[in-house]
Amino acid sequence: MHRKSLEALLYQYNPTPEETWYKEKMLQFLDSYENCFQRSLAIGHFTASAWLESQDGRSALLLHHAKLDIWVQPGGHADGDHDLLAVAIKEAQEESGIFGIVSVSDQIFDIDMHRIPANSKEAEHDHYDVRFLLKVVTDEQFVQNRESKAMQWIDKHTNQFPTQERSVVRMFEKWKNL
Numbered sequence: 001m002h003r004k005s006l007e008a009l010l011y012q013y014n015p016t017p018e019e020t021w022y023k024e025k026m027l028q029f030l031d032s033y034e035n036c037f038q039r040s041l042a043i044g045h046f047t048a049s050a051w052l053e054s055q056d057g058r059s060a061l062l063l064h065h066a067k068l069d070i071w072v073q074p075g076g077h078a079d080g081d082h083d084l085l086a087v088a089i090k091e092a093q094e095e096s097g098i099f100g101i102v103s104v105s106d107q108i109f110d111i112d113m114h115r116i117p118a119n120s121k122e123a124e125h126d127h128y129d130v131r132f133l134l135k136v137v138t139d140e141q142f143v144q145n146r147e148s149k150a151m152q153w154i155d156k157h158t159n160q161f162p163t164q165e166r167s168v169v170r171m172f173e174k175w176k177n178l
Contacts, residue, residue: 002082006030006046006130006141013108017168022111026128036128037078043125048087049075051109051171052132057135059155060175062162063148067119067153070151071163073127088132096151097143101134109133110174112167127174131144 007030026046035041051073052061056119062071076091078084085103093099110131118124144151153163156176161169 005112006084008044009130010111011109015111016170016174017025018166019111020143022113022128023164025113026130028042029128030141033119036081037082039077039079042123042125044128044159045083046078047127047129047156047177048084048091049073049102049129049131050088050092050101051131051175052092052101053104053133053175054153055136055139056148057156059153060172061142062154062168064152064162066147066149068116069074070165071147072165072168073131084130085132088130089134092134095145095147097145098136098138098140099134100138100140104133106132107125110167110171112170129167133175 006025010023010027013023018072029036032041033041037046054060062073062109074092075088075097078087085106089103094100108130112129112131114127114129116125119139142151154161159178161172
């Protein structure tokens with residue numbers, strides 16, 4: 001995948017009203033910065049995430065992010081890779097310890113822009129996050145690593161969701177209605 005492939009995916013993506021502004025900003029950002037997939041672009045960069053569905057399709061994996069101290073989906077930096085679907089799969093594998101993961105679709109599942117607070121390594125910046133629906137295809141169990149304080153499978157029919165973070169709740173709502 002190259003820049004034009006992401007551009008095409010974004011143009012094809014039918015955002016919710018909540019995501020319309022994100023789509024416009026992502027297309028502008030992609031067009032404005034040659035190095036928009038690099039973490040070295042201090043104002044922000046593209047990232048990729050996974051809404052990771054269990055093998056039986058009844059639950060999705062969330063992790064309690066160690067640095068941000070919030071419940072989120074697996075995901076991370078593109079580090080120069082323009083193929084954000086491949087990045088989402090790689091990040092889901094690294095963060096869950098599950099390697100039997102495939103994409104349910106090569107189309108975008110959700111998009112989000114969010115501000116990352118300054119830390120000892122970098123200034124405050126934006127993540128332009130492109131999310132894909134992935135599925136576990138083996139019976140592997142997740143393995144928690146240093147990037148998370150906890151990990152949990154969330155049942156599709158739960159009334160007890162561990163976060164009120166709107167972007168995570170939005171993905172859960174989309175997934176519930178598939």
